[in-house]
Amino acid sequence: MRLGIFVVPDATDADATVARVLAADRHGLDVVGVQDHPYQRRYLDTWTLLSFVAARTERVRLLTDVVNLPLRLPSVLAKSAASLDRLSGGRVELGVGAGAFWDGVAAMGGLRRTPKESVDALEEAIAILRGFWSGERSVTVAGEHYSVQGAKPGPTPAHPIGIWVGAYGPRMLRLTGRIGDGWLPSLGGSYLSREQVPAMQRAVDEGAEVAGRDPAEIERAANVMSLEGDPAGWPDQLARVVDGLGFSTVLVGLPDEEPLEVIRRLGEETAPRLRELL
Numbered sequence: 001m002r003l004g005i006f007v008v009p010d011a012t013d014a015d016a017t018v019a020r021v022l023a024a025d026r027h028g029l030d031v032v033g034v035q036d037h038p039y040q041r042r043y044l045d046t047w048t049l050l051s052f053v054a055a056r057t058e059r060v061r062l063l064t065d066v067v068n069l070p071l072r073l074p075s076v077l078a079k080s081a082a083s084l085d086r087l088s089g090g091r092v093e094l095g096v097g098a099g100a101f102w103d104g105v106a107a108m109g110g111l112r113r114t115p116k117e118s119v120d121a122l123e124e125a126i127a128i129l130r131g132f133w134s135g136e137r138s139v140t141v142a143g144e145h146y147s148v149q150g151a152k153p154g155p156t157p158a159h160p161i162g163i164w165v166g167a168y169g170p171r172m173l174r175l176t177g178r179i180g181d182g183w184l185p186s187l188g189g190s191y192l193s194r195e196q197v198p199a200m201q202r203a204v205d206e207g208a209e210v211a212g213r214d215p216a217e218i219e220r221a222a223n224v225m226s227l228e229g230d231p232a233g234w235p236d237q238l239a240r241v242v243d244g245l246g247f248s249t250v251l252v253g254l255p256d257e258e259p260l261e262v263i264r265r266l267g268e269e270t271a272p273r274l275r276e277l278l
Helices: 014-026 046-054 074-087 102-107 115-133 170-179 194-210 231-245 259-277
Strands: 002-007 031-034 061-068 092-097 139-142 147-151 163-165 219-224 249-253
Touching: 002 014, 002 061, 002 219, 002 259, 014 031, 014 046, 014 259, 031 046, 031 249, 046 061, 046 074, 061 163, 074 092, 074 115, 092 115, 115 139, 115 147, 115 163, 115 170, 163 170, 170 194, 194 231, 219 231, 231 249, 231 259
Parallel strands: 002 031, 002 249, 031 061, 061 092, 092 163, 219 249
Antiparallel strands: 139 147
């Protein structure tokens, strides 16, 4: 079980944003996820932020949660992720999504895609990512939305970078099981209710089984948008996410008030107690 935090790349107080990542590393949390919305004027660029904090941390894993694929060319994304993985000592994982907030994407020059087109494009992008990380000297993927012709990839990552898919719809869930390394939804708020999770877990499993894969090999990660009540009860809340819903990595959203104290409690108090419960 891995416990981490979900960070908003707030540019209005960049020092505070960086401090949250450094605190997660200092207090022993396992992973930091950073959302990616390039069209949001109040946000730092996610790749720039991850690169900056990678140089100032030692052990915490760094995750795009999730990368905005319509504004990130897959071949360049593959090189960026592999480069940062090498520079950070193998600490990068890649959360990917088919796309959202299409008005913002189109305003920045990206293509506005239909739901079907966006899932098709995601599958092509994953093929390119895997090709670029394969160690082959030349990669060709002929897709409708993304193509590379005899591209010369490199460098290879320092470790096998996981591709964790932010999936909610039936087709995306099956794709996650078929070709993804992990499933990465968000729980709470306007996102996914806990009652919806079991059926979605089964859809991921079915996609894996149809492809001849072992469903147990697929990471199950979740963004928990907030924790409730007294910190003494946080381990029990998270145990219900892990044990009850089947997630093995949990990233907690931070409150506006005293976020560094919340990070300290998560790392030093919640994580050890949670592991005892499990």
